[in-house]
Amino acid sequence: MSSAIPWQQRLSTGTEAVQDEVIRWYQETPEGQAYVPGMIWGTLQTEAYATVILTQVVDFLGVPNDVPAGVAKRMQRQQVLHDGRHHYAVVLGEQALYTNIGGPDVMRGQIERLLRDFALPSLTLGILPATARMDLFPVHGFHIQGRGDRVHIELVSSSLDIEEPAEVELHRKAFAVLSGAAAYGEEAEQILRKALTFWGGEVSAVRR
Template sequence: MTSSVPWQERLSAGTEAVQDEVIRWYQETPEGQAYVPTMIWGTLQTEAYATVILGQVVDFLGVPDDVPAGVAKRMQRQQVLYDGEHHYDVILGEQALYTNIGGPEVMREQMDRGPARLTARTRAATPGRKWRPSVLSASGAQLARPAA
C-alpha cells in the first residue's frame, strides 16, 4: 500500500480494489500497530458501520459506487484477527466511541460487536524495538510494521 497516491486516484475503480490491497498487506504483515483517533478501526467495523463509512467516502470523493463489494472485502479482512498467526496492537481514541456513524442502531451494533468484546493481549513496550511507519489511512489510522 502506498500513501503517496491521492485517494480519488486510488479509488477511481471503486472501494473493492483498495480493500483487496489492505487484505494483501494484512496477510503479509504478521504484526502491526494502529492508532485510530476518531472512528472504529476498519478491521473491527461491523457491516453496517463499514457501509456508512464507505458510502461517505464514495459520496465525498465522487468515485464509483461499489460499496457492497468494498464492505464484503472489508469484512473478509477480519479473518486475520482470528487465524492465530497475526497480532495487531490497536489504540482507538476515545472520540471513536462517541463519533456517531449511521445513527443509534448502527452504533449499538458496533458497540455490541466490539471493540469492547474483543480480548486484548497486552505486551510491554520493548526498549529499542522500532516500528517503521507504513501508511497513513484516510481515517487517520497510522499502521506500522516492525522494523527489519
C-alpha cells in the first residue's frame, strides 16, 4: 500500500507540526536507512542550513511561515543521534556537499558539522562519490524507516509513504547497491575535507 499527501495539505498550519510528526517517527523507530543525493540529511543539518531549507519550502509552497519553530523542532529531532538507542545508515551523494544552500558560510558550517558527527556511534555515514560506478541507474532519495517496513519519499508536490512489501524490498535492494558504492571512513572524510576547502574552510580547524 502507498499513500501520498500533498505538501500544501501537510503544511497547512506551517512546518512545526510536520517536524513534530517526524520526531515521533524517529522516537518510534530506532533504526533507519537514508539515501540523500543532493542535500544534507535533515537529522544532520545545522540550524543555519535548516533555516534556509525551510524558508525555501515556505516560499515555494506558500504555506504559513513559522520557520523558527520548524527549525527548532528539526534541531530537537537530532537528539536521537545522542540518546544511545538509535542507529542510522546514511548515504549522501557527493553533490550534497556542493549544492549551494545559503552560501559559503552556511556550507562551511554544515560540512564542519558533518566532520564533527562523522564518528558518532549512532551514525554510519557514507559519501557516494560523483564518479562512483554502480550497478544501478540514478534514483531519487528515500528513507527506509524502522527495520525496513516502510519507505518515505519526498516529492516536489507531496510526500509518499510506501508499505507494499515488494516495493519496500526494491528500495532495500537499491540502498544495498548505493551503500556498497559509497566511500566510508578515511576515504569519506577526505571527500568532506575537500568540500570544506572548496567552500573556503580551514581543514586543520576541524576537530572531532
